[in-house]
Amino acid sequence: MSDPIQNRYDISFFFDVRNGNPNGDPDAGNMPRIDPETGLGIVSDVCLKRKVRNYVELSMGDSAGYRIYVQDGVILNDRNREAYVTTGIKLNKKKLPKDEEGRAVTRFMCDNFFDIRTFGAVMTTEVNCGQVRGPVQFCFSDSIDPIVPSEMSITRMAVTNEKDKAAESGRTMGRKQFVPYGLYRMNGFISAPLAEKSGFGDEDLQVLVTSLMNMFEVDRSASHGLMTSRMLFLFKHDSRLGNCRSERLFDLVAARKRCDGAPRSFSDYEIVFDEGALPEGVSVEVLS
Template identity: 55%
Template sequence: MNEVIKKRYEFVILFDVENGNPNGDPDAGNMPRIDPETGHGIVTDVCLKRKIRNYVDVVKQGADGYNIYVREGAILNRQHEKAYIANNIDPKDEKTARAKVKDLTKFMCDNFFDIRAFGAVMTTEVNCGQVRGPVQINFARSIDPIVQQEVTITRMAVTNEKDADKKGNEMGRKHIVPYALYRAEGYISAHLAEKVTGFTEEDLELLWEGLINMFDHDHSAARGKMATRRLIVFEHSSMLGNAPAHKLFESVKVKRIDSSKPVRSYSDYNVIIDRSLLPEGVNLIEKL
């Protein structure tokens, strides 16, 4: 399980939201992100990676090799300093640091799961190099256009005594999507795992767990009900792969059952996998 992965993978993940905001846009008053030309909803790769990081943090509890580099409240230069201490290098000794940057980068890859998976730019004041991770995820896009709703809510309490003389409650707003099913696609490079970060078979299994369970540890009033519905994995028989990724993705189609009414649940869709499109050397695995 600790061996570096030897095969290339791609995957398709389907997840949904009910009466929640899956990924607010701070440039639009935190309304759900949307493609203005098509009306389809968007969830960024950064948002999905954040949830995977949080899941790993919950499961591993800071175990050796499974620290999280980009975490809430983290000061990245202090994370880098751990590599300097481990290699007996003074952070102010830039000449020695440049000479041993590979050792510093290796320490960061060995000790932080998210660097090993997603890579990181660590060329700040305390330089630990830069790595491109083997795991990359596209923006998720909703299957159908979404409806952004702004719902007015009330709080039966006021903030201070001055407000109490004027009113008996506070008004607020929540931004929700009544229902949407999203699709994201991802890539895992065995070449980058071997040559750069050392992403292992154990890391891979943890990634699959994270993709399946990430929403169960991320519930909040703002996000409503979110869940991973399907995780479909394409496993190649070699490191370089046996087919173009886009051809594999085309074998998974999501169809709306009844277009005459708005969708309000996962059962309003059919997920169709055309296995006849799979070339020799590619194994399709339904993780969920």
């Protein structure tokens, strides 16, 4: 793995969905998340982090330093225990060892698990490995325009057992939630001082960017519809703490609707970037 990054970064990421549910709300019958006051669609930060984790797991496998800590069905305490077994440090149940031993346990977790090194983790359960504040932080994603959360009835023709077959209709009705179309924007931040503590380096940054641009390609399902990563603006500051406020950079990027009616494709939008107003000491990489 490479040395920790020495520059601050800011991210502005655009993705869209067509006839799918980008992030269902279990408290609302799995309807697409929405801001009730503005009608804008919402995708949570943890939703995108999950997709990044899934992509890294598939693309990197068990490569050294790129295992995934938070996985479905995995017992986290078993993974925490690996740090003690490998380092030979005595496990004091529920308490993190002091000084160098405690730092060695936490360092093992950062060095071996990409998502701890990137997003951070609270590892203070029965097998205490400390707490890591992640250098990479995602905001909620908001749709550019209000969305129309919709649902339709669906019918299952097959039956589960003889009892169902003997029923009058033999059919089961269900509901499917979706958004006809929505273009979403997520802003994110990468802190160099926190990267120095977790070990997040340039190679990790490239894995993160690659994951964001490709994560929907390995996450296909009928419920997600057609989800696509469209554009990513990666702003790099010359300094560790940054050369300007993040919001100043985000204001340079905008998505403008260029159709009169309801947007139904990415071509109904234009992503504009005022590159001439880029502050001194900041460069940008644009991926699409």
